[in-house]
Amino acid sequence: MTNRISALLLGTALVFGACSAVLAQDKTIKIGVLTDNSGLYSDLGGAGSTLAAQMAVEDSGLAAKGWKIDIVSADHQNKPDIAVNTARQWIDVDKVDIFMDVLNSGVALAVNNLVKEKNAIMINTGAASSDLTNAQCSPNTIHWVYDTYMLANSTGQALVKAGGDSWYFLTADYAFGHALERDTSAVVLKSGGKVIGTVRHPLNTADFSSFLLQAQASKAKIVGMANAGGDTTNTIKQASEFGIVAGGQKLAGLLLFITDVHSLGLKVAQGLSFTETFYWDLNDGTRAFSKRFSERTKSKAMPSMVQAGVYSGLIHYFKALEAMGGNSHDGIKIVEKMKSMPTDDPLFGKGSIRADGRKLHPAYLFEVKKPSESKGPWDYYKLIGTTPGEQAFRPLSESVCALVKK
Amino acid sequence: MQALYAQLLVGLINGSFYALLSLGLAVIFGMLNIINFAHGAVYMMGAFCAYFLLNVMGIGYWPALIIAPIAVGIFGMILERTMLQWLSGLDHLYGLLLTFGLALIIQGVFQNYFGSSGLPYAIPSELQGGLNLGFMFLPIYRGWVVVFSLIVCIATWYLIEKTRLGANLRAATENPTLVRAFGINVPRMITLTYGLGVGLAALAGVLSAPINQVRPLMGADLIIVVFAVVVIGGMGSIMGSIITGFALGVIEGLTKYFYPEASNTVVFVLMVLVLLVKPTGLTGRATT
Numbered sequence: 001m002t003n004r005i006s007a008l009l010l011g012t013a014l015v016f017g018a019c020s021a022v023l024a025q026d027k028t029i030k031i032g033v034l035t036d037n038s039g040l041y042s043d044l045g046g047a048g049s050t051l052a053a054q055m056a057v058e059d060s061g062l063a064a065k066g067w068k069i070d071i072v073s074a075d076h077q078n079k080p081d082i083a084v085n086t087a088r089q090w091i092d093v094d095k096v097d098i099f100m101d102v103l104n105s106g107v108a109l110a111v112n113n114l115v116k117e118k119n120a121i122m123i124n125t126g127a128a129s130s131d132l133t134n135a136q137c138s139p140n141t142i143h144w145v146y147d148t149y150m151l152a153n154s155t156g157q158a159l160v161k162a163g164g165d166s167w168y169f170l171t172a173d174y175a176f177g178h179a180l181e182r183d184t185s186a187v188v189l190k191s192g193g194k195v196i197g198t199v200r201h202p203l204n205t206a207d208f209s210s211f212l213l214q215a216q217a218s219k220a221k222i223v224g225m226a227n228a229g230g231d232t233t234n235t236i237k238q239a240s241e242f243g244i245v246a247g248g249q250k251l252a253g254l255l256l257f258i259t260d261v262h263s264l265g266l267k268v269a270q271g272l273s274f275t276e277t278f279y280w281d282l283n284d285g286t287r288a289f290s291k292r293f294s295e296r297t298k299s300k301a302m303p304s305m306v307q308a309g310v311y312s313g314l315i316h317y318f319k320a321l322e323a324m325g326g327n328s329h330d331g332i333k334i335v336e337k338m339k340s341m342p343t344d345d346p347l348f349g350k351g352s353i354r355a356d357g358r359k360l361h362p363a364y365l366f367e368v369k370k371p372s373e374s375k376g377p378w379d380y381y382k383l384i385g386t387t388p389g390e391q392a393f394r395p396l397s398e399s400v401c402a403l404v405k406k
Numbered sequence: 407m408q409a410l411y412a413q414l415l416v417g418l419i420n421g422s423f424y425a426l427l428s429l430g431l432a433v434i435f436g437m438l439n440i441i442n443f444a445h446g447a448v449y450m451m452g453a454f455c456a457y458f459l460l461n462v463m464g465i466g467y468w469p470a471l472i473i474a475p476i477a478v479g480i481f482g483m484i485l486e487r488t489m490l491q492w493l494s495g496l497d498h499l500y501g502l503l504l505t506f507g508l509a510l511i512i513q514g515v516f517q518n519y520f521g522s523s524g525l526p527y528a529i530p531s532e533l534q535g536g537l538n539l540g541f542m543f544l545p546i547y548r549g550w551v552v553v554f555s556l557i558v559c560i561a562t563w564y565l566i567e568k569t570r571l572g573a574n575l576r577a578a579t580e581n582p583t584l585v586r587a588f589g590i591n592v593p594r595m596i597t598l599t600y601g602l603g604v605g606l607a608a609l610a611g612v613l614s615a616p617i618n619q620v621r622p623l624m625g626a627d628l629i630i631v632v633f634a635v636v637v638i639g640g641m642g643s644i645m646g647s648i649i650t651g652f653a654l655g656v657i658e659g660l661t662k663y664f665y666p667e668a669s670n671t672v673v674f675v676l677m678v679l680v681l682l683v684k685p686t687g688l689t690g691r692a693t694t
Binding site: 039043044202214217230263264265 | 417520521526624627669
């Protein structure tokens with residue numbers, strides 16, 4: 001009798017075991033590109049991010065190996081409530097495994113919590129706030145491309161070294177601007193400079209003349225723009241009108257994208273220095289990808305670092321899933337696997353992912369070329385300095401992230 | 407104190423855009439009874455028109471100042487002929503919804519082709535540089551914007567309030583049947599008025615092209631504020647909207663100095679206050 005029962009139990013166990021083995025072999029992936037498709041950041045993320053995701057899926061070759069990969073995309077309109085609602089529906093109803101792009105720090109921090117609660121995955125390539133891998137770090141989130149600490153560290157330090165020791169900040173009045181201002185102030189103070197003042201403007205401001213006059217009156221050597229997208233381009237354009245640079249002050253673009261430089265034109269943008277982690281014309285790998293990318297966009301635009309990050313992040317995610325033999329849909333486990341593997345792709349080169357979710361790769365300090373130096377459309381940057389990944393980002397010793405063992 | 411003068415002047419500059427835009431809205435509302443939500447979109451079209459004139463046809467800023475408003479005005483008249491005229495006599499809400507939908511379509515089309523970061527448009531060489539006024543550095547172009555828009559505002563006011571054409575127009579809104587009996591082609595007049603209002607918005611668009619990026623959403627960002635201006639000034643009141651436009655620009659400028667975080671909100675706070683105290687707006691008359 002006992003023998004028969006144990007045989008029965010063994011049989012059931014085998015059947016269940018076989019079932020879970022089948023489950024582990026689940027080869028479906030659903031990718032959600034959550035971005036700004038219509039607002040001021042839609043050129044640096046938007047449809048280009050979805051295209052980058054498509055290219056990653058095609059280049060991965062997973063379809064030929066029997067994987068089924070779907071991409072969905074939605075416009076979060078830069079509103080955290082809309083983003084969280086969409087994300088919740090994606091996870092609960094559409095069974096989305098991984099969130100890509102998620103630009104806008106306000107949106108990213110909100111989605112970060114939800115992704116953690118639901119054990120999904122977010123590879124954030126668009127938001128800047130370094131809180132994503134510090135105070136708000138999560139075992140389900142990887143911050144891929146850049147962050148405020150890195151921007152501050154690279155651009156801030158370089159400018160203070162070059163003599164810009166007094167700063168006035170023009171800050172976008174939301175999570176991202178505050179984080180960028182805070183991190184840059186810290187670097188400026190640490191490098192021996194001082195912060196004279198700051199003015200906070202609402203997101204999406206058309207006219208900066210009031211703020212620029214205040215910056216001008218402060219007599220600070222550096223006017224630091226802790227804003228992004230259309231806000232930054234309008235600031236730069238109007239600063240030249242009010243003679244800020246002609247009057248001896250220097251503009252520091254703390255976060256500038258190639259799409260911003262393209263929209264300003266070299267005549268206005270020349271001489272600006274700032275930090276990015278990707279530029280289409282860095283090496284053969286970036287050029288080849290960017291050429292393919294650009295041919296598939298309507299405006300023939302080169303990819304921004306946010307869009308390049310979507311491609312690079314997904315390639316690594318696919319590698320991890322392939323190594324695991326299937327998609328377990330268990331966010332924490334997959335992210336752990338991704339952290340344990342070194343990253344390597346043609347766009348960002350070799351790198352790694354730290355325990356706090358921070359992806360490490362070099363940061364490049366660029367200067368915008370003069371119109372006479374540019375050989376053609378999109379030939380905009382001169383590389384003037386490189387910081388290795390380990391030094392570019394916040395050291396783990398300064399981290400307050402709970403995932404970091406001390 | 408010096409900083410304060412500078413902020414006042416900057417406010418006046420922004421005020422001139424508000425005044426030009428709200429003037430167009432007031433003309434359209436006063437004469438056609440349409441709440442023209444497409445106003446921001448045609449403002450944007452004015453700026454894009456200037457951009458194309460320069461970059462495709464090599465036509466500079468000065469001719470664009472005339473050509474763009476006319477071209478966009480004609481576009482407006484086509485809209486009026488083909489769509490808006492069928493809504494006359496219906497509730498305001500229909501016109502509002504139609505023009506709002508049109509605005510979304512126009513913006514969507516432009517965004518589809520030109521993205522959101524915008525296109526560059528340089529300040530004309532004659533107006534580059536600036537004057538040092540002692541208390542601030544005034545870019546010549548901005549000074550020009552204030553002077554030019556003041557002239558346009560006053561000319562429009564004069565046209566509608568003081569000329570025979572204006573008198574006919576006002577009469578046509580009061581009692582179209584009677585005016586028709588005098589042999590005046592009322593529908594044509596309405597179309598022309600809509601064209602005029604739209605042209606004013608396009609003119610503001612050309613003026614703003616060298617200051618702001620030429621972006622598909624440039625009008626959407628502005629239109630809500632301009633509506634608040636019109637409501638505060640009194641719907642349909644020409645002089646009211648001009649004065650409120652400039653005044654609110656100044657108030658907003660001062661807010662940017664004293665409490666910048668509220669600079670996007672102050673106009674709406676004022677609107678609420680005005681509506682509570684005087685629901686017809688500062689210069690509006692109660693409708694009978």
